[in-house]
Amino acid sequence: xQVNIQPPKTKKDFNDYYYLRWFVLRKDFEDNLESSKDExxxxxxxxxxxxxGEVIGVGRIHKIDNQSSQIRYMAIDCNYRxxxxxxxxxxxxxKNAKLYRLKGDINTISPNLVYSGIKNFLNSK
Numbered sequence: 522x523q524v525n526i527q528p529p530k531t532k533k534d535f536n537d538y539y540y541l542r543w544f545v546l547r548k549d550f551e552d553n554l555e556s557s558k559d560e561x562x563x564x565x566x567x568x569x570x571x572x573x574g575e576v577i578g579v580g581r582i583h584k585i586d587n588q589s590s591q592i593r594y595m596a597i598d599c600n601y602r603x604x605x606x607x608x609x610x611x612x613x614x615x616k617n618a619k620l621y622r623l624k625g626d627i628n629t630i631s632p633n634l635v636y637s638g639i640k641n642f643l644n645s646k
Contacts, residue, residue: 522604524578525571526613537576538569545596557594568613570597570606577601580610582618590618 529538543557550556561583570578580595592614597606 522572524604524606524609526568526609527571529567529569534569534576535567538567538579541569541576541598542579542594542596545598546594565593566614566617568610568617570601570610572601578606578610580607580614582614 529535539554539557543551543554547557562581565581565583567579567581569576576598578595578597578601580592582590582592584590592611595607595610597610
């Protein structure tokens with residue numbers, strides 16, 4: 522399975538990105554697509570997983586303060602779980618955090634997001 526992990530660039534990319542995020546994380550609780558967004562969208566690094574041109578996974582990281590960042594809103598289409606797509610998204614988010622020299626801990630908001638070694642990874646080389 523050839524999956525491409527990249528930031529959304531176009532308006533269509535962002536529409537597809539937010540739609541998957543809403544569909545996986547919010548659809549059962551909220552009819553409004555905008556409910557999957559918050560005030561930090563513009564100050565975050567977003568990535569999406571593409572397979573055959575279709576968005577099948579999304580994730581984002583944002584800086585909280587000088588000591589921590591947060592990975593939030595990770596979602597994988599249920600038809601593509603178990604293929605390591607979440608790990609690919611996490612690696613891209615982590616690489617971006619290192620590129621911009623974010624320091625401190627990485628926190629996650631979702632109890633379903635399990636990834637060993639995230640905490641304090643930014644302090645490692």
